[in-house]
Amino acid sequence: MAGRSLPRSTASWLLGESYSRPERRTIVLLASMLALTSANAATIGAIAPQVRHAFDVDNTAIGVLASSATAAAAVATVPFGILVDRWERTRLLAIAAVLIGVVTLLSSLAGSFAFLFVTRVALGALTGVAGPGVASLLGDTFHESRRGRSYGAVLAGELVGAGAGFAVAGELAVVNWRASFVVLAPPAFVVAWFLRRLPEPVRGGMVTNFGGEANEDAPNDERPNREVMERWRQLSLPRTVLYVLSVPTFVIFVFSGACSYFYFAGLRTFGVEYASDQYGVSQAVATAMFLLVGTGGLLGVLVAGRLGDRMERRHPAGRVLVAAIALFGASAAFVPAILSHSYLVGLPLMTAGAFGLAAATPPISAGRLQVMPPGLWGRAEGIQGVLRQVGDSLGPVAFGFAGDRLSGGGRAGLQSSFLVMLVALVCAGAVLLFALRTYPADVEGARVAATQPPPVN
Numbered sequence: 001m002a003g004r005s006l007p008r009s010t011a012s013w014l015l016g017e018s019y020s021r022p023e024r025r026t027i028v029l030l031a032s033m034l035a036l037t038s039a040n041a042a043t044i045g046a047i048a049p050q051v052r053h054a055f056d057v058d059n060t061a062i063g064v065l066a067s068s069a070t071a072a073a074a075v076a077t078v079p080f081g082i083l084v085d086r087w088e089r090t091r092l093l094a095i096a097a098v099l100i101g102v103v104t105l106l107s108s109l110a111g112s113f114a115f116l117f118v119t120r121v122a123l124g125a126l127t128g129v130a131g132p133g134v135a136s137l138l139g140d141t142f143h144e145s146r147r148g149r150s151y152g153a154v155l156a157g158e159l160v161g162a163g164a165g166f167a168v169a170g171e172l173a174v175v176n177w178r179a180s181f182v183v184l185a186p187p188a189f190v191v192a193w194f195l196r197r198l199p200e201p202v203r204g205g206m207v208t209n210f211g212g213e214a215n216e217d218a219p220n221d222e223r224p225n226r227e228v229m230e231r232w233r234q235l236s237l238p239r240t241v242l243y244v245l246s247v248p249t250f251v252i253f254v255f256s257g258a259c260s261y262f263y264f265a266g267l268r269t270f271g272v273e274y275a276s277d278q279y280g281v282s283q284a285v286a287t288a289m290f291l292l293v294g295t296g297g298l299l300g301v302l303v304a305g306r307l308g309d310r311m312e313r314r315h316p317a318g319r320v321l322v323a324a325i326a327l328f329g330a331s332a333a334f335v336p337a338i339l340s341h342s343y344l345v346g347l348p349l350m351t352a353g354a355f356g357l358a359a360a361t362p363p364i365s366a367g368r369l370q371v372m373p374p375g376l377w378g379r380a381e382g383i384q385g386v387l388r389q390v391g392d393s394l395g396p397v398a399f400g401f402a403g404d405r406l407s408g409g410g411r412a413g414l415q416s417s418f419l420v421m422l423v424a425l426v427c428a429g430a431v432l433l434f435a436l437r438t439y440p441a442d443v444e445g446a447r448v449a450a451t452q453p454p455p456v457n
Contacts (some may be wrong), residue, residue: 007403018146022199025149029198030134031157032191032386033093034101034183037127038158041069042165043180044120045269046287049178057114059270063400066269067393068117069124074389076128078237081382085233085375088438091136094196096129101188108181132381139369139377140201147369148319154304156298157356162268163294163364166246167263170272170287174321194322204229204450207258232375242377243454245449249320249371249442254434255383256389259428260327263421265395270403278412279343289347295360296351300326308363316440319363319370320432327429329421330356338418357425371442373450391424 017028044051046067052062083092103123110116134154142150168178235243244250255374271293276286304322311318330353336351372380402417403409 004246009348012170016254023141023150026198027153028157029191029195030137030154031160032187033097033130033134033195034154035157035161035164036097036188036191037130039159039165039168039184040100040123040127041066041111041265042268043169043184044069046166046169046272047173047180048179048269048273049283050173051113053231054177055116057113057402059400060397061113063225063396063398065113065117065120066265066396067126069120070123070265070389070393071323072384073128074393076125077131077385077389078379078382079208079381080129081132081385082237084129084136084378084382085361088200089094089133089137089378090195090200092199093133096126096133096193097188097192098128101185102194104181104185104188108178110178118365119138119258124228128382128385129225131385132378134371135365136377137201139374140203143225144366144370144448145313147303149305149367150311151365152301152303155301155361155365159294159297160299163291163298165295166272166287166290170283176286197336203233228453229336229373229375230263231294232373232449235376237379244372244376244383247371247442247445248438249435250368250380250384252431252438253368253371254387256323256327256360256428256432257384258388259424259431260357260391262391262398262424263390264357265392266399266421267418268416269396270399274411274414274418275343278415279346280404281343289343293350296354300355300357300359301362304359305362305366308366314400317436319367320435320439322428323360323363323367324432324436326356326359327425327432328356330354330360331425331429334422334425335419338415360428367435367439370445371439373446375450377425395421 010100011036044062048062051065052058055061080092091253101124103119107116107119107123110119123296138147138154139148165184169177170184172179188403272283272286272290275281275289276283279286279289281289305328310323315321333349333353333356337346337353340349368380368384369377399414399417399421402420403414406413406416406420
């Protein structure tokens, strides 16, 4: 898990030669933290048939169960964002990882649907620390000219975790769905052990002029003013919310991300079941197919992160442009993929759609850091987490509700649901077009804000 245990040749291939050994260790651990959260979220989708049978519930109830964790994360992400800005981040993430392991074990003991629901809510609340913690640590570890590809490498962990959740839980569910939870607990404790030993980076330690090289020994007038940054860190929550929501590009990024995660959450929850019915294959085969689709998403975050960084040097809103094109491409690929009855046609198209859907995330995530002063990174990510998780939590419920009622339910209902909900992806790409104009000004505004005290009003 730690960088010191990752073979240099493997790390170089995945991350690039330009990363130092401590940087590779940071990327692997932050990716592992996201992997924990996404694996737990994906597990419900993989074991949905078994849980539905065990507790005699319908698709809507499964959607509510999947949404409960994301809804709890939405509520918890703001207070966690405050802690991220004011407390040691590596320790906070380590404690959260331990508790995630404990609650995951409790999920396996559920004797009723209500008990399982409660444990999923608790788990979701704990995962709320991941977004603000990872973003703040990444921003203070990597220079802004490399944040897109660094975010891409970290977000790859989220997709690997989702794939592992599908694969492991799907296979174990055939024997016993409770084992799908048990197997996720030990990795959480291992990640916590390594996170606690990860050095805490200096806050605001990166030089902020884009395109240059990070230099810890830069003159004082080229580095963030520590006193000013401390005043930003102590800004009250109401004033923080007002400031964050006054940045147009940030609001656009949040709305676009919420729409994207809305669709991803529905696909994650009901995709295996739909593929099994649509192509007439077993659950194990459908799970394997979704793992192949996941490779498209994995390539998407790795490619788009680097491409966004390069485009930013050539275009004042290069990252925004990359994300918008990716989302439009994903929408176009998903339509024929959903309608196809042949996995030979549907699987490649679904993989292409996953590539575009995932490719939008690293440029947008790096862009959010660009339009906020460093002292607000944790709370800003917490605020966007609340709004984004609204989409994430509504996704499974909306997909499940529509799937039960459209086209007579069953396979046809889920197919109609997947098609109708594509409107969310089109909206996600369309709204990013407005950011092509606002992004350059908001980036410059964040640089100026990092050198001045927060506004009084």
